[in-house]
Amino acid sequence: MAQFKNMIYGFEEFGFIVRDLLLGIKTIKYNWDETLTEMYLIGSKALPLVLLGGLFAGVILAIETGHQLKLFGATSLISRTVSLGMVRELGPVVTGLLLAARTGAKNSSEIGAMKLSDQIDALTAFGFNPVHKLVLPRTVAALIMFLPLTLIADITGILGGMLIAKQTFQIEIAWFWDTAINALKMKDLFVGFAKPFFFAFFISTISCYFGLKTKGGTTGLGKNTINAVVYSSIVILILDFIFTKIVWEVL
């Protein structure tokens, strides 16, 4: 019962943060420096992860589907499977999960440490809204950076799949690339490119929320950092499901 109550309080507090964020959207122009720093950090630190994540997702996708398709003599379908799979699902989800871990842990622990040492209260005392000063730049940075990172994951994934297709299933590279790209319809691109924006928004608001409500010293900080990563990851998987389902049924 107490837990249920806490959960309701939690949703309420999260709602307040999101409301503050949306109401303060204009203040971003005073916080471009912070936003650019965050963009740089997300981009530079996450790029190697995303390259690796995308590459291996594509490679595995090609190996697994390739062997199944071979049973039907349909290895030529690998390119379609890999490109649709990467662009619609694995690219956004793998990038989302990697960024939930990286950006989520960073936001939550940084803001949590600030909270524990009264820096958040100090911001307020100096006349700044912590949501505008800390959450907004991080969210905008994520919104801007997640799509290019997802695109990079998509492309490295398709390239990884292409290598496997050539190596294991003797498929021509040029042909693979052409069919992979041609298989993508507007709808697929829409799904694949819309997801990162939702993921970015929720990863950054959820992790900042856990940072802002940190209490209970270093143990609390650790706990909330874990919560930030866990909840962001779960939300990504749920959002991904909702997206896929709705898009298949509506569009």
Place this chain on the structure above:
Amino acid sequence: MIELKNISLSFREKVILKDVSFRIEDTLTTVIVGPSGAGKSSILKIIAGLWKPDSGEIFFNGINVYHMSESEYQTMRKKIGIVFQSNALFDSLSVTENILYFLPERKSLTVSELNEKAERLLNFVNMDGTGDLYPEELSGGMKKRIAIARALAFNPDLILFDEPTTGLDPLNSASIIELIEKLKENGTTSVVVSHILNDVVELGEQIIVINDGLVVESGSIEKIMTSDEPFVNKFFYQLSKHNYIMKSNYNMYELINV
């Protein structure tokens, strides 16, 4: 002048302040004393406008601020400086940046005017030449002084100090007390939270004793020392027990009727 009337505060189910009322006069240095967890820091955060009490009224120079909107409160806040118990220096910023970063007039001043301002403040707190250091490179006493310089940058009418001498050696404590006295000469009113007897004796012109979310006694040091409140007696007896060097004009053992 600040007046708190029947302030209560709780976090979810936990009651922190039950019914707190007191006045802070402009010219007097006020010291708030009380045991750990009594609600002292919470009172400062309410005065600074960081937390909103559940009920009660707060008056600044006769204006009731309880019902003010956030933006009206912003103007009020600029008149109040706060030095947090944990200093709350921004650890990603250098000392100079900590002092200047949040100034409202930052945009309208030139770089050299800003640097001059920072140097003047650092000089005031005896921290010349430390502008380029980062908080992690400073000792506890140094951090405290930077936190004071940062609060002063806003030219506040009132400064709130949360345990400014806790954890500092006697010499550093003395220099912080000197700073607070120097501020008084410049016309800044200070409210100091402390549970160090020396601070109470040296600074306190008006003393407010808090226990368990309530004001148990308030007034001059003489009034506190001769109080009939059992809690006040016990608390000050414990505070003075290990203080061998007393200020000459106050003999605690005589004043406290144990």
